[in-house]
Amino acid sequence: MAEQLSLAAVRGALIREEDSIVFALIERARRPRNAPAYYAPAAGADDGQSLAEFFVREAEALHAKAGHYEKPEDVPFFPQDLPSPLFPTKGYPKVLHPFASSVSVNDAIWKMYFNELLPLFTVDGDDGYYAETVALDFACLKALSRRIHYGKYVAEVKFQDAPQDYSPLIHAKATDALMNLLTFKAVEEKVKKRVEKKARIFGQNVTLEDSADKNEGSADDSECKVNPKVLSELYDRWVMPLTKDVEVDYLLRRLD
Amino acid sequence: MAEQLSLAAVRGALIREEDSIVFALIERARRPRNAPAYYAPAAGADDGQSLAEFFVREAEALHAKAGHYEKPEDVPFFPQDLPSPLFPTKGYPKVLHPFASSVSVNDAIWKMYFNELLPLFTVDGDDGYYAETVALDFACLKALSRRIHYGKYVAEVKFQDAPQDYSPLIHAKATDALMNLLTFKAVEEKVKKRVEKKARIFGQNVTLEDSADKNEGSADDSECKVNPKVLSELYDRWVMPLTKDVEVDYLLRRLD
Numbered sequence: 001m002a003e004q005l006s007l008a009a010v011r012g013a014l015i016r017e018e019d020s021i022v023f024a025l026i027e028r029a030r031r032p033r034n035a036p037a038y039y040a041p042a043a044g045a046d047d048g049q050s051l052a053e054f055f056v057r058e059a060e061a062l063h064a065k066a067g068h069y070e071k072p073e074d075v076p077f078f079p080q081d082l083p084s085p086l087f088p089t090k091g092y093p094k095v096l097h098p099f100a101s102s103v104s105v106n107d108a109i110w111k112m113y114f115n116e117l118l119p120l121f122t123v124d125g126d127d128g129y130y131a132e133t134v135a136l137d138f139a140c141l142k143a144l145s146r147r148i149h150y151g152k153y154v155a156e157v158k159f160q161d162a163p164q165d166y167s168p169l170i171h172a173k174a175t176d177a178l179m180n181l182l183t184f185k186a187v188e189e190k191v192k193k194r195v196e197k198k199a200r201i202f203g204q205n206v207t208l209e210d211s212a213d214k215n216e217g218s219a220d221d222s223e224c225k226v227n228p229k230v231l232s233e234l235y236d237r238w239v240m241p242l243t244k245d246v247e248v249d250y251l252l253r254r255l256d
Numbered sequence: 257m258a259e260q261l262s263l264a265a266v267r268g269a270l271i272r273e274e275d276s277i278v279f280a281l282i283e284r285a286r287r288p289r290n291a292p293a294y295y296a297p298a299a300g301a302d303d304g305q306s307l308a309e310f311f312v313r314e315a316e317a318l319h320a321k322a323g324h325y326e327k328p329e330d331v332p333f334f335p336q337d338l339p340s341p342l343f344p345t346k347g348y349p350k351v352l353h354p355f356a357s358s359v360s361v362n363d364a365i366w367k368m369y370f371n372e373l374l375p376l377f378t379v380d381g382d383d384g385y386y387a388e389t390v391a392l393d394f395a396c397l398k399a400l401s402r403r404i405h406y407g408k409y410v411a412e413v414k415f416q417d418a419p420q421d422y423s424p425l426i427h428a429k430a431t432d433a434l435m436n437l438l439t440f441k442a443v444e445e446k447v448k449k450r451v452e453k454k455a456r457i458f459g460q461n462v463t464l465e466d467s468a469d470k471n472e473g474s475a476d477d478s479e480c481k482v483n484p485k486v487l488s489e490l491y492d493r494w495v496m497p498l499t500k501d502v503e504v505d506y507l508l509r510r511l512d
Contacts, residue, residue: 016286019462023279030272036344051343055322062314066307066387087307088292090384128346131322139395190464198462206275206454208446 005095005160010153015194017147021239022198024143025121026225028136032125037133038114052114055134056141072100073149077110077141099256100152103249105242109145112238113137121230148239151246158182158247159254170255178248188240192232199228261351261416266409271450273403277495278454280399281377282481284392288381293389294370308370311390312397328356329405333366333397355512356408359505361498365401368494369393377486404495407502414438414503415510426511434504444496448488455484 037051049057060076063069067085069076071092076082118137159166169177203224221228293307305313316332319325323341325332327348332338374393415422425433459481477484 020283023283023458027276027279051322054342055318058318058321059315062311062318063387063391065314066311066390068387068391085387086310087386089386090382092384126346128348130343130345131319131324131341134322135319135324194462194464197464201460201462202279202458204457206450206457208450208453 005153005157007157007161010150010157013153014147014150017143017150018191018195018198019202020143021140021147021234022195022202022226022231024136024140025199025231026203028133028140029121029226031122031129031133031136032127033118033122034126034128034130034133036126037130037137051130052134052137055131056138059135059138072096072103072152073146075101075104075106075145075149077106077145079104096152096156097250097254097256099253100250103149103152103246105148105245105249106145108242108245109141109148109238112242113141113144117230117234117238120233121226144239148242149246151243152250154243155182155247155250155254159251166251167255170251173252175248175252178251179244182244182247188236191240192235195231195235196228199226199231200224203228261409261413263413263417266406266413269409270403270406273399273406274447274451274454275458276399277396277403277490278451278458278482278487280392280396281455281487282459284389284396285377285482287378287385287389287392288383289374289378290382290384290386290389292382293386293393307386308390308393311387312394315391315394328352328359328408329402331357331360331362331401331405333362333401335360352408352412353506353510353512355509356412356506359405359408359502361404361501361505362401364498364501365397365404365494368498369397369400373486373490373494376489377482400495404498405502407499408506410499411438411503411506411510415507422507423511426507429508431504431508434507435500438500438503444492447496448491451487451491452484455482455487456480459484 039050057078060069060078061083064076064082064084065086067087067089068074069079069082070085070089114137165181166178168174169181200221203226205223205225295306313334316325316334317339320332320338320340321342323343323345324330325335325338326341326345421437422434424430425437456477461479461481
């Protein structure tokens with residue numbers, strides 16, 4: 001188990017996911033809030049689900065038919081009754097404990113995204129582009145969920161590095177102590193600074209006349225397509241805590 | 257008709273689409289070519305369509321149910337038998353001639369993307385992430401198609417600015433002369449330079465230690481996630497010519 005795993009490789013993957021999250025948020029920010037996408041009931045549908053929920057459910061079913069959700073970092077928001085792949089899939093290296101696939105914090109991600117995050121980075125308004133809006137939401141949710149559930153690999157590699165530190169805490173179900181062992185404040189500060197910088201660089205309006213110092217972003221963050229501070233807040237309040245929840249959930253059953 | 261249209265607004269929209277195209281290509285470049293996604297037949301499917309074709313067809317059906325493909329710049333690759341929207345949609349301002357929705361160069365975009373572009377910006381290889389790969393392809397196709405079909409607005413605004421120049425050529429069906437009238441070499445050179453610069457900025461590996469001059473990209477383009485030269489080539493060989501094909505197709509029927 002886990003012979004391909006290294007902390008450097010896992011960290012590299014997490015850093016690359018940051019770009020995907022920033023891109024997805026920048027794209028969603030093209031559209032205003034578009035609240036009707038989140039409460040309008042389907043015409044003729046008696047279950048009254050919103051367009052957003054309808055779209056994510058159906059998109060996940062399609063992705064499952066195409067062979068997605070086979071890897072433990074790809075976790076559906078609506079795992080009930082997902083169809084089987086219609087096309088041949090290629091196995092992936094099994095580096096995690098077999099129950100890894102069942103570890104999910106997607107309910108918390110869903111609530112966080114729609115109730116907390118969306119108002120922080122979209123402007124109030126309604127331009128009627130609902131279908132496009134929910135497709136962009138799905139991209140954000142997928143990128144966030146994958147980054148956070150990648151915590152399973154982080155936990156595995158940390159466990160393998162120091163089983164003697166983790167095993168007694170796992171046997172004792174010492175959730176808080178495990179959380180402390182997984183927390184590195186200095187690293188977290190660096191991550192927050194980096195995602196903020198990425199939002200500043202990727203969200204700028206590039207013109208041929210740019211001066212060279214715009215790699216640090218515009219003089220004024222308000223010119224960025226997504227406020228860079230939202231990215232550090234997103235990571236501080238939700239992405240890193242939820243990732244550690246995933247890590248603890250994984251570790252608590254690591255010795256089963 | 258077209259009271260909301262201005263050349264400045266249309267140009268602004270085209271420039272913003274560049275960012276979406278660059279983001280989509282950078283995301284697709286995370287995965288290698290993954291050729292089996294393009295030739296493996298569906299298990300049990302007798303029509304033998306590839307995973308990519310299956311995915312785009314089904315994704316377009318889902319997006320149509322959500323209310324997409326109502327605006328003339330959003331053109332499906334598989335328009336046959338698209339389902340109707342299941343949710344209430346909001347009208348959009350009708351600024352184009354009514355036949356605008358039927359102008360499509362998606363067949364050419366499809367061939368260009370899979371046969372020409374994909375080998376230019378993905379590395380040869382097969383990592384088995386086929387479902388993710390085709391979802392990323394769909395995002396690229398959608399962004400390219402929207403940018404190119406935005407040419408309908410470009411044509412309309414140019415026609416309105418100078419109907420006396422366009423009308424005789426339209427009556428004479430003078431395709432080449434129309435193409436000349438729509439071609440501004442200096443503008444095209446600027447666009448090519450700008451998309452290349454965007455690829456350099458958005459595709460860099462951002463670290464906290466970056467020096468400030470990296471807004472111009474890495475010293476070495478090979479460190480970029482997509483070679484910036486591919487973007488200028490994409491625009492030079494395909495995006496701008498296909499946009500002008502859309503413009504000419506639109507104008508030829510503008511006086512019907």
